[in-house]
Each structure stands twice: as structure tokens, then as C-alpha cells.
Amino acid sequence: xxxxxxxxRHLIKEKRETATLKCYPIPRxxxxxxxxxxxxxxxQFLISFYEKMQSDKGSIPDRFSAQQFSDYHSELNMSSxxxxxxxxxxxASSLQADGYTFGSGTRLTVV
Amino acid sequence: EDQVxxxxxxxxxxxxxxxxxxxxxxxxxxxxxxxxxxxxxxGPEFLFTLYSAGEExxxxxxxxxxxKKESFLHITAPxxxxxxxxxxxxxxxxxxxYKLTFGKGTLLTVNP
Numbered sequence: 345x346x347x348x349x350x351x352x353r354h355l356i357k358e359k360r361e362t363a364t365l366k367c368y369p370i371p372r373x374x375x376x377x378x379x380x381x382x383x384x385x386x387x388q389f390l391i392s393f394y395e396k397m398q399s400d401k402g403s404i405p406d407r408f409s410a411q412q413f414s415d416y417h418s419e420l421n422m423s424s425x426x427x428x429x430x431x432x433x434x435x436a437s438s439l440q441a442d443g444y445t446f447g448s449g450t451r452l453t454v455v
Numbered sequence: 456e457d458q459v460x461x462x463x464x465x466x467x468x469x470x471x472x473x474x475x476x477x478x479x480x481x482x483x484x485x486x487x488x489x490x491x492x493x494x495x496x497x498g499p500e501f502l503f504t505l506y507s508a509g510e511e512x513x514x515x516x517x518x519x520x521x522x523k524k525e526s527f528l529h530i531t532a533p534x535x536x537x538x539x540x541x542x543x544x545x546x547x548x549x550x551x552x553y554k555l556t557f558g559k560g561t562l563l564t565v566n567p
Contacts, residue, residue: 348498375553386542386557387499400554434498441486441546441553446498 346370348447350435356453357425365420365450369437373445375399376418378410381432381449393418425454457482461543461558468565471532476561478543479525486548488526489555490519493540502528502541533565 349368357363369376375394379387389402393412404410407425412418422429430453438444462477480488487506491499503512505521512519516537518529528541540562544555 377554386559387555389554389556392554402554432496438553442504444489444504444546444553444555445501446491448498449496451496 348435348437348445350433350447350450352450353448354451354453356455358455359425359427361425361454363422363425363452365422365433365435365452367418367420367435367437367447369416369418369435370443370445373416373437373439373443375438375440376412376416377436377438378404378418378420379434379436379446381434383431387434390420422452427454430454457545457547457556459543459545459556459558461541461561463561464559465562466564468530468533468563470534470565470567473529473531473533475530476528476541476543476563477525478528478558480543480545480558481524482545482547482556484548485545486553487546488521489544489546490517490526490528491542491544493542493560495540499542530563533563535565535567538563538565 351366377392378390381387390404392400396412410420432449434449436446458481487504490502493499503519508523540560542560544557
């Protein structure tokens, strides 16, 4: 069965640089979510999109933005990176509220 | 604000020693309670969704139950490969608002 695909798997950036994370949801899933998981922490909700429109917003810094495209893939753009942005970033997708499936994540390291 | 508290934070078991993990929650209108398993550096792997008090679901050595205030994940005769962090999350009711609020997880270690 198709899963949620995230790229890249690993990313190393310097402070003040910009990063773009990509997510390809499960086909026919209409909702995409982004979560941030710091070391030893639980996943924290950042933002979600339902049918390509932003549907909910969590603790996402103003330096971050996201969008969902016509093919339903989503991108998380992170600018002016800080050391504290180092974390695992997960994308998840669902059909309405069901079939909530997470990707393998992108490990971002800011040096 | 939705809150999820998991206990214990860490649990060490011998192979075959059954036990339970607890997840207590407060949420404004529970739509679903989720259990995930997470291995280090990997994404949460879906285990169960429970929707109403009294519901139970089983998968191999795992059984999840739900009351109006908490959920339990029972592990029967665990094996070393069951070692992982187990995450509980709640999903509140509400149109097009399907985010999950997670607890901090229980780190389970099963020794051979």
C-alpha cells in the first residue's frame, strides 16, 4: 500500500539559511498535516491543509510557511533557520479524519 | 485546551512479563483516541483508533481499551521487538480540524 513520502530524509543547513521540505500524501487523502518533533519530545502540530486550503494552524513560527499544491503534495518552507529548529519534521495525511498516516520524516540539523 | 498525559514515562519489562500503559486525556469532544508506536528516528506507526467509551481493539500482543477519561494499552507476553516508544494522541471533534494532540509517550524496553 502507498505511504506518505517525505523528502529529503536528512538535511543539514547553516544558521540563517532556508530549507524546503516536501511531502507526498497517500493518494486520495484530502488532508495534509505537518508536525515538529524535537529531541525527546512528542510531535507538535504545526499546520494542516484540507483540499489545498489551510485548515488549521498550530505553534508554527512566522519564519515558516507551507502550502499544498494542485497535485496535493505539500511543502514546508523554513527561513532564517535557528539552531532550535533542529528536529524531526513529519508529514501526515488522512481522508477526512480517517486513515491518519505519518511519513518517515525529515531530520533537519541546523549548524 | 486538549491535554494528554501518559504514564509511566519509561517501563522496563522482562520478555513474557505482561503490563499496561496508561493515557489520560481531557478534550472538548473526543472524536478519536489514537495509539502509535515509534522507533528511534522514524515516523509514528499507526496501531489503533478508539472512538467511544467501552471500545476495545486488539492486534497481536496489544490490546487497547477506552473509557471516558483514559485509555490503556495492554501488552501481553511482550517480546524484545516490542521495545519502542508508544504514543497516545487525541483528536477533538470539529469540522475540518483533525489535528492530533500527543502525549509525551512511554518508552518501553523488553529485555530477553
